[in-house]
Amino acid sequence: MSTQDKVAIHKLPTGVPGLDEIVGGGLPEYSFNIIAGEPGSGKTTLAHQFVFANATPERPALYFTVLGESAIKMLRYQQQYTFFDPAMLPDAIRFINLSQVVLEKDLGAVLEEITKEVEKSNPAVVVVDSFRTMVRKPQSDMDLQSFIQRLALFLASWQATTFLIGEYAEDELRDNPIFTVADGLFWLRQTAERNSIVRKLQIIKLRGQDSVPGLHTFRITDAGVQAFSRTFGLTGHAKNPPSHRRLSFGIAELDKMLDGGVREGDSVLIAGSSGTGKSVLATQFIAEGIRQGEPGIVAVFEERPQAYAERATSLGLDLETPQKDGKLEILYLRPLDLSVDETMHSILDAVQKIGAKRLVIDSLAGFEMALSPGFRADFRESLYRMIFALTGIGVTILSTVEVDESFTEFPFSTYSISFLTDDIVRLRYVSIDGQLRKIMVVIKMRGGNHAKDIREYEITSKGVVILGKRLTEYQGLISGVPVHSDRSGAKEEPPQDTGIEHRS
Amino acid sequence: MTIRRKTRDLARRLLEYEAMAGESPESMESASTRVYEKLRQSLGEFVGAAGFHSLASRALALARPDAPSLSAARVTADGSFEDLGEIEPQIDDDKDQAGEYPSGGGGAILITRLLDLLLIFLGESLTLSLLRNAWPSAAFDDRNSVHGRKA
Secondary structure (H helix, E strand, O other): OOHHHOOOOOEEOOOOOOHHHHOOOOEEOOOEEEEEEOOOOOHHHHHHHHHHHHOOOOOOEEEEEOOOOOHHHHHHHHOOOOOOOHHHOOOOEEEEEOHHHHHHOOHHHHHHHHHHHHHHHOOOEEEEEOHHHHHOOOOOOOOHHHHHHHHHHHHHHOOOEEEEEEEOOHHHOOOOHHHHHOOEEEEEEEEEEOOEEEEEEEEEEEOOOOOOOOEEEEEEEOOEEEEEOOOOOOOOOOOOOOOOOEEOOOOHHHHHHOOOOEEOOOEEEEEEOOOOOHHHHHHHHHHHHHHOOOOEEEEEOOOOHHHHHHHHHHOOOOOHHHHHOOOEEEEEOOOOOEOHHHHHHHHHHHHHHHOOOEEEEEOHHHHHHHEOHHHHOOHHHHHHHHHHHHHHOOOEEEEEEEOOOOOOOOOOOOOOOHHHOOEEEEEEEEEEOOEEEEEEEEEEEOOOOOOOOEEEEEEEOOEEEEOOOOOOOEEOHHHOOOEEOHHHHOOOOOOOOOOOOOOO | OOOOHHHHHHHHHHHHHHHHHOOOOOOOOOHHHHHHHHHHHHHHHHHHHHHHHHHHHHHHHHHHHHOHHHOOOOEOOOOOEOOHHHOOOOOOHHHHOOOOOOOOHHHHHHHHHHHHHHHHHHHHHHHHHHHHHHOOOOOOOHHHHHHOOOO
16 A cells, blocks of 8 residues: 555644653544553643643533542642643533433443533543543443443544543553553553652553653643653654764863864763862863854753852853853753653753753763652663763763772773763872872773873863873873883973874 | 622622523523522533532532521532522621622522632632633623623
């Protein structure tokens, strides 16, 4: 069958930010869906968002309430959400209470009542909330499966997109005839992870749609449910073509060590212990980008944006003006129960808003602490997805990470995340001539020809300044306690390693 | 519990509207009875008979201290009133010196209390949306007064 012979399934907006992406572009029109989950998981709110996004006076939504939550209380609370538009009631959205029918009659009468109302109103959307309370009653004239089958057939024929809402536990998923009949099955979960609540959404099935598999985090705010796709909403974005551009740090000597700068679209890791200047380097990187017309984002977790900008000012770097000009956004993300997906959402919003080319994450330790404990276990995997997604759209990421200073080892990162990065610059303290000095070295540069030099640097009022030539007079510098070599008396200065002469 | 001005105005509008609509010779019901029945039909659809019964019972309890004529009134299971139309349209004048209620006796007080509950639970915007369903051609606010509304 050619493409033009196939029926086109119209996709309806879910009204839930982020959910359209997860369900493959929208909810199939005329589909028969179930929203399942435990009490308080957001089922009703999700259904309301769909209703408010799709109902019109010409094709209204019928919202059947059954036993359970009082309709008055439901509306009292639901109207607090920003999506709730009272003006849509009752012309576009009608709430119909079926509790009397359910209590006094059987499922056949319920079906009859729904049928009567649907035929009268010609709705585009039908919701039965809560469906589960209706079917818990002992059945008489019609068994449950038959009821569901007939309801699904009837509503599909009347061109209504339907949601049945039910309280279900995980173990009820198997062998349930209701789930077999449904075109779409949305499962909402909420679990307590130490002191945090983690909400997750799964599309267990969705006929005719290429939905994103897996568990997606979601949050309920005053705007209702907001979902965060595991793919960060980037499935529809084309990858940026590979770039050969090099991005400068604004530190000439460091650019030389990096064979001309960081390759655009790379993920760079600046690793070092406290006070070695990781944040200073990151600030210089973002400031240089702005100077060259590349908007940037700084995601900070350990200090507030104002403090971050003031520290930059002390280094002679103006981060206030570019913020006002829309060239820089400093994101402060520290609610302590974030998911990586939510963080990514904030970052991506900012990236798209200002067209950012550079992103600084300062620091990964702070990022991890901002996450809900339940997400920390997946930190590496989440970080991998995030970096892959962002670099895929051409953003160059610089992350800082604190490593324990050891005088016997030279770890790149306590997170074992070096495999996630294209380039690693290691900063560390070293004891030389009775002073605690600082050295830096480029450990890794994927696809680049970086210098192997170990260079001494200082943090001055102008930021990181790399001193002199490479340190050739000492052995064992990376141990932190080098030994002065005999070459210290040599008259001839060693050539500076720019990377060109040291191809590996 | 003091009645807010907006509730009083709303009740007065509905009662006036139904009073005008009921001027025909065949109309035997009082304005307050017709308002109450329309509210019962309209709200009963979405809160259910039991839900409306609860609201009406609460409104009755709140209205009784100000309207002794309601002391014998009862709300039935389907939310309707026993003998609402026969309730003596009398008000305890001592307690309405502030002019809290629109004229119309115990029925008007009951309607006012019922509307007040809706405003408390649902807010003005949603309450007006629901009332427009029962009174599509009535004017409830400035917007409708200015622009009119299709019946």
